[in-house]
Amino acid sequence: MTAPSLRTSTASDLGPDIGDYRAVSRLAVAALMLGLASVLALITPVLWFLPVLASVLGFAALVRIKQNAATLIGRKAALIAIALGVTFAVAAPARAISRGVWLGARARSFAEVWLDFLRGGQPYHAHQLTQSTDERLPLDEDLPSKYKEPDLKEDFGEFTRRPVAASLLRWRDGAELTYLNSEITYSSQTEDVVVLRYLLADPDRQEPTTARITLLRTVGPDGKERWRVTNQVLGEQER
Numbered sequence: 001m002t003a004p005s006l007r008t009s010t011a012s013d014l015g016p017d018i019g020d021y022r023a024v025s026r027l028a029v030a031a032l033m034l035g036l037a038s039v040l041a042l043i044t045p046v047l048w049f050l051p052v053l054a055s056v057l058g059f060a061a062l063v064r065i066k067q068n069a070a071t072l073i074g075r076k077a078a079l080i081a082i083a084l085g086v087t088f089a090v091a092a093p094a095r096a097i098s099r100g101v102w103l104g105a106r107a108r109s110f111a112e113v114w115l116d117f118l119r120g121g122q123p124y125h126a127h128q129l130t131q132s133t134d135e136r137l138p139l140d141e142d143l144p145s146k147y148k149e150p151d152l153k154e155d156f157g158e159f160t161r162r163p164v165a166a167s168l169l170r171w172r173d174g175a176e177l178t179y180l181n182s183e184i185t186y187s188s189q190t191e192d193v194v195v196l197r198y199l200l201a202d203p204d205r206q207e208p209t210t211a212r213i214t215l216l217r218t219v220g221p222d223g224k225e226r227w228r229v230t231n232q233v234l235g236e237q238e239r
Helices: 024-043 049-067 077-120 123-128 144-148 150-161 163-174
Strands: 176-187 190-199 209-219 223-238
Touching: 024 049, 024 077, 024 176, 049 077, 077 123, 077 163, 077 176, 077 190, 077 223, 123 150, 144 150, 150 163, 150 209, 163 209, 163 223, 176 209, 190 223
Parallel strands: none
Antiparallel strands: 176 190, 190 209, 209 223
């Protein structure tokens, strides 16, 4: 009796699904994960690298998959990663720029009210705009009488001695103010700090000086924004 012969099975004997198996590209998976995380770039410029990295890895994955088409898959994942990366790489800076313009306009609108109070001879009203909204007194005709309180009186005296306030209170409407630009020095979901620069010239037409006004914007639990002036500085003279 003849013994049965042994035969080694091959991938083709196990069916077409096993024989055609291809691994998913790890680069494509990593690119896709970064592409999905790229939405975080809308929150802060610190994360702007995410969409860029997602796009780079996506292109690298496409190249590797093309070179190893017989063993790798994941082209769709790489393409999605590239699409997400490019989208948020453009959207994040665009959002930051548009928000900066919007914040600058809002800050300037509040600062103009503050400046008008000073030039209009209403220092008490201007001083109240440097206080937090929780501590701010009503801006009515009785406001000056409330400055008899020692601490408030002392704080007001210090405020009127600050360079920008002192100059505008002295020159009133004779002072010439020219808006230059705005800069966001800090920004978060609930707080922003904006610095406005003006060119301030006195009535005697002497060399103008740069006035820097710092404003703080906060957003309360109710979603409403609150502004106040936090600092005022006269900078170096413009040449």
